Amino acid sequence: MDRFLGSKRSHGILLIEGEELNHLFAKRLKAGQELEVFVEGKLYLCTLEKLSRSYASCLIKREIENPTPLPMINLYQCVPVELKNMDLIVEKVSEVGAFKLTPVISDRSFQSKGVIEKKLERWKRIALASFKQCRRPKPLDIDQPIHLKDIRADAQLNLFLDSFEKERSIKDLNLNGIKTINLVVGPEGGFTSQESEFLKSLGFLPIRLYPYILRSETASILGVGLLMNLSILSLPTYQE
Structure with missing residues (x-):
């Protein structure tokens, strides 16, 4: 599963912007696919909700707690x-x-x-x-x-x-x-x-x-x- 760096969190939504957004486009991910997003020191399993030219919004499914x-x-x-x-x-x-x-x-x-x-x-x-x-x-x-x-x-x-x-x-x-x-x-x-x-x-x-x-x-x-x-x-x- 692909992993990305998030830019900010708003309640249950994580945003991917800037250079990381370019990486996301390069991976050819589509809305509805799962991905991992790291933001504010925590790693989350998310669903790609919306993809635009300026940002991607990801719906948090759960926090990933790897030992x-x-x-x-x-x-x-x-x-x-x-x-x-x-x-x-x-x-x-x-x-x-x-x-x-x-x-x-x-x-x-x-x-x-x-x-x-x-x-x-x-x-x-x-x-x-x-x-x-x-x-x-x-x-x-x-x-x-x-x-x-x-x-x-x-x-x-x-x-x-x-x-x-x-x-x-x-x-x-x-x-x-x-x-x-x-x-x-x-x-x-x-x-x-x-x-x-x-x-x-x-x-x-x-x-x-x-x-x-x-x-x-x-x-x-x-x-x-x-x-x-x-x-x-x-x-x-x-x-x-």
Whole structure:
């Protein structure tokens, strides 16, 4: 079933306008057909009631309450110096199941917090587009940027990727029953030794992805995807 972003809600009617309306026309939907519409943070099953050149009106049938798959992964992503590479990271970690993405400023990352903040709306739009395509229950949450020193090890399992780690890989982790994971991924060139020791002091476990040293964006996508797929949980889903 096709999914669209609504512009506003009025009682039991949702409106689709602007660029989303063009997408609806491209899908050749007709009045009376069912579709999913996301508006004001909620997803609805609707019937297309009226289609015009300026808007489409959709009659709400019911709210769709899909559970969020576990584990809930917060990806702390050190922002690449090539800032455009964050577009790919946002799109792909959304597809493989990250719950939240928090941009991080580290010694070797992109440094301007102000520039990063200006990119947040773009990344949120990319996350919404991915939400439509991969049929997540909710869009990837994009958080405000932070500095590495402000990271907290507040999940059940706290990890960071370290190319020089020799003792532990993802397959060595006990993921049974884990519902929340913080995963920290460094920038190009990795973490400095001081940063690595700082993360360890907070309680983050270093892990390595085998067999080769990966680019930061590849490591993020693979790391999140493996953690999602290798998790063996006592509860298969989690409903907010």
